[in-house]
Amino acid sequence: MNIYITYIVLGLLLPLVALLYDGIERKMTARIQGRVGPPITQSWLDFVKLLTKKVKLPEDTNMLMLFSGLVLMFAGAFIPLIMVFMRKGDLILLMYLMVGGTLGILLTGLAFRSPYSRVGVSREMQMAFAYEISFIFAIVITIMVTGCRTLEACSASSIPLIKWPLLLIPFILFLFVAPAKVGVVPVDIGEAESEIAEGPFVEIGGRYLAIAKLSKSMKMLALMQLITLLYLLPAGVTGVWYWIASFVIDGVLVFFTISVVRNAASRIKIDQAVKFYATVPLAIGIIGLVIVYLMRGWGM
Amino acid sequence: MKVGVILKHIWENLFTEPMTKKFPKEPVQLPEGFRGRVGYIPENCIMCNMCVLNCPANAIEIKPEEDGKRWTLHYDRCINCMICVEVCPVEALYNDDKEPFRVTSDRISAIETGKVPMVSCPICGKKVPRPSNTMVKRMMKEVTPRNLLKAAVCPQCKKDHKPEEIDAIIDKILEEGSYPDMDKLLGKEGLR
Amino acid sequence: MSLWSLLFDPENSIWVYRINAGSCNGCEIEITPLFTPRYDAERFGIKWVGTPRHADVVLVTGPVTAVAKESVMEVLSQVPDPHVVIAVGSCGVSGGVFRGSYALEGPLDNLYPVDLYVLGCPPKPEGILTALLEAKKILKAKRKGQYQEKPLVVDPAGMVMGR
Numbered sequence: 001m002n003i004y005i006t007y008i009v010l011g012l013l014l015p016l017v018a019l020l021y022d023g024i025e026r027k028m029t030a031r032i033q034g035r036v037g038p039p040i041t042q043s044w045l046d047f048v049k050l051l052t053k054k055v056k057l058p059e060d061t062n063m064l065m066l067f068s069g070l071v072l073m074f075a076g077a078f079i080p081l082i083m084v085f086m087r088k089g090d091l092i093l094l095m096y097l098m099v100g101g102t103l104g105i106l107l108t109g110l111a112f113r114s115p116y117s118r119v120g121v122s123r124e125m126q127m128a129f130a131y132e133i134s135f136i137f138a139i140v141i142t143i144m145v146t147g148c149r150t151l152e153a154c155s156a157s158s159i160p161l162i163k164w165p166l167l168l169i170p171f172i173l174f175l176f177v178a179p180a181k182v183g184v185v186p187v188d189i190g191e192a193e194s195e196i197a198e199g200p201f202v203e204i205g206g207r208y209l210a211i212a213k214l215s216k217s218m219k220m221l222a223l224m225q226l227i228t229l230l231y232l233l234p235a236g237v238t239g240v241w242y243w244i245a246s247f248v249i250d251g252v253l254v255f256f257t258i259s260v261v262r263n264a265a266s267r268i269k270i271d272q273a274v275k276f277y278a279t280v281p282l283a284i285g286i287i288g289l290v291i292v293y294l295m296r297g298w299g300m
Numbered sequence: 301m302k303v304g305v306i307l308k309h310i311w312e313n314l315f316t317e318p319m320t321k322k323f324p325k326e327p328v329q330l331p332e333g334f335r336g337r338v339g340y341i342p343e344n345c346i347m348c349n350m351c352v353l354n355c356p357a358n359a360i361e362i363k364p365e366e367d368g369k370r371w372t373l374h375y376d377r378c379i380n381c382m383i384c385v386e387v388c389p390v391e392a393l394y395n396d397d398k399e400p401f402r403v404t405s406d407r408i409s410a411i412e413t414g415k416v417p418m419v420s421c422p423i424c425g426k427k428v429p430r431p432s433n434t435m436v437k438r439m440m441k442e443v444t445p446r447n448l449l450k451a452a453v454c455p456q457c458k459k460d461h462k463p464e465e466i467d468a469i470i471d472k473i474l475e476e477g478s479y480p481d482m483d484k485l486l487g488k489e490g491l492r
Numbered sequence: 493m494s495l496w497s498l499l500f501d502p503e504n505s506i507w508v509y510r511i512n513a514g515s516c517n518g519c520e521i522e523i524t525p526l527f528t529p530r531y532d533a534e535r536f537g538i539k540w541v542g543t544p545r546h547a548d549v550v551l552v553t554g555p556v557t558a559v560a561k562e563s564v565m566e567v568l569s570q571v572p573d574p575h576v577v578i579a580v581g582s583c584g585v586s587g588g589v590f591r592g593s594y595a596l597e598g599p600l601d602n603l604y605p606v607d608l609y610v611l612g613c614p615p616k617p618e619g620i621l622t623a624l625l626e627a628k629k630i631l632k633a634k635r636k637g638q639y640q641e642k643p644l645v646v647d648p649a650g651m652v653m654g655r
Contacts, residue, residue: 026534030318030532030534030535031313031314031318032310032313032314033313033529034313034316034318034319034320034529035318035319035320035529035532035534035535036318036320036532036535037318037532037534037535038534038535038536038537039498039504039535039537041498041499042504042505042534042537044499045498045499045501045502045504045505045537046505046507046537046539048500048501048502048505049502049503049504049505049548051502052502052635053548053572053573053574054572054573054574055572056545056570056571056572116543193540193541193542194542196542197541197542197543198541198542198543198546201546202542202543202545203543203545204545205545205546205572206572209546260307260310263306263310264303264306264307264310318529318532319529319530320529320530320531320532320535321530321531323531323618323621324621324622324625328616328618356589357582357588357589357591358591358592374586375611376582376585376586376609376611377582377585377586377587377588377591378582378611378613379582379588379589379613380612380613381613400616400618400619401610401611401612401615401616401618401619401622402610402611402612402619403608403609403610403611403619403622403623403626404608404609404611405607405608405609405642407585407586407601407609407611410609410611
């Protein structure tokens with residue numbers, strides 16, 4: 001009984017926290033650019049505003065595709081979020097769920113005939129092919145090094161990165177993949193606001209867009225918490241300290257992987273992005289896999 | 301290295317004051333020579349039509365009314381070029397940068413307007429336009445009721461009477477206070 | 493700002509879309525600084541979006557030329573309610589120097605109800621920011637259904653050369 005109440009409370013609170021983190025990220029971006037920036041509740045206010053707007057959709061919208069896309073997108077962000085914060089669940093399942101979120105974006109975009117949305121979908125798909133393989137490599141190497149396939153088993157007495165130095169390889173891979181997975185400026189080619197008018201989301205508005213934006217911020221928080229859990233947080237930390245530590249580390253991670261990257265680089269072209277993700281992170285992943293495999297053979 | 305430069309900037313920006321202007325709380329700082337809106341002084345105007353002819357946007361119009369002429373500048377068309385201020389021969393128009401912008405929900409009533417009334421000639425009582433302060437100042441050095449009355453004498457009376465006679469008539473009027481349009485002449489009423 | 497408005501006021505989030513209906517780009521040059529560090533409209537929750545379907549406020553610059561009219565009307569019809577239309581600059585408000593030209597389909601308010609006008613050629617960024625903050629009140633009234641829809645302005649001189 002108790003566990004259900006926990007889930008319900010978390011399910012209601014964590015999306016709000018995710019929106020808050022999005023607001024904090026926007027504030028930090030603004031400060032980096034020398035601006036005042038919006039209040040940190042801004043993303044939540046956007047969400048409330050979008051819920052009050054009326055929805056206008058094109059006549060020939062494929063509603064089934066739109067709804068399944070939105071549901072997939074929401075599920076691909078919401079379930080991983082609950083899983084990583086509760087420290088329960090399977091890493092492989094988590095990996096598939098997060099790929100499902102990307103699939104949701106594609107389905108949403110394909111529900112419309114707008115050329116912007118089609119271009120966005122095609123770019124999103126190319127990006128997904130380029131970076132998801134590195135994401136899978138990162139998870140697989142982590143499983144091989146620590147030997148745990150579920151989130152609750154990944155417990156170390158000290159910080160995992162110090163206990164298993166080989167985890168540095170998937171950690172670096174995660175840092176490479178995180179901006180693309182969340183969709184921030186240097187590699188958000190599929191959702192570029194100024195070039196192709198938010199790509200797959202060009203035609204949706206109102207509450208549908210609210211769900212899309214909420215999913216994006218939840219995906220960001222889930223990914224950050226996943227990195228925190230797998231590489232930075234000792235398992236001995238529990239209770240209130242667990243929450244405080246994870247939220248603080250998440251904030252630091254958001255700053256370094258999202259805000260700094262986003263302000264230090266401008267948006268690159270799709271071929272540049274694909275070329276980058278198909279060479280550097282992929283090479284690191286393959287070499288890392290070989291190294292880890294050989295080291296394990298030698299009894300490490 | 302380039303990345304180092306960018307990271308240094310990021311670090312600096314994070315710990316310095318933001319460069320954003322605190323606009324709604326603090327007033328707008330205007331540069332030297334800012335072209336704001338056009339201000340109108342009907343006391344100086346001689347209704348010469350120069351601004352109407354030279355306005356590139358046709359924003360100024362002069363319309364006759366029952367007693368006098370009305371000068372109107374439509375702000376919805378004005379492009380703040382200040383050509384009217386340049387061509388105005390009597391300094392009736394000026395660059396007013398007190399109001400650097402205007403936001404309104406009714407553009408038709410966004411106007412600057414003024415009227416030059418008709419006053420009667422002190423000698424024959426014929427209606428003439430109110431004399432411009434600037435012209436009086438240029439001809440008679442200072443603006444006094446006496447000089448204004450002198451300038452309001454109609455051309456025909458100026459031909460018919462000698463200057464001494466005009467002076468005598470105006471002295472008499474000032475003593476008796478019998479001039480009917482004194483308020484209009486002094487700019488106390490009828491100008492806006 | 494009170495805690496309530498920081499948490500639940502939908503008017504504190506305004507997404508702006510911009511249409512160029514034949515403008516000379518002067519007004520665009522003044523709109524763009526709004527989203528730069530110097531004026532930073534984002535501190536009021538004002539954000540630039542790339543599609544009319546996300547927009548709350550539409551800024552229209554330029555007199556509506558005959559070529560642009562169809563596209564402008566199409567885009568304005570795609571903006572979901574409640575929305576506010578702001579005409580920016582002398583050209584957008586009344587046609588400005590082009591008023592009366594044969595190539596114009598009239599200023600925007602002869603075609604579509606315009607809620608606010610920003611006068612100036614071009615207006616200062618502060619003026620546009622003031623209009624956007626003013627638009628918050630109009631949006632609030634529209635959400636409550638208390639806003640009186642503006643009628644189309646009939647500017648008889650607008651279509652005719654001279655007077």
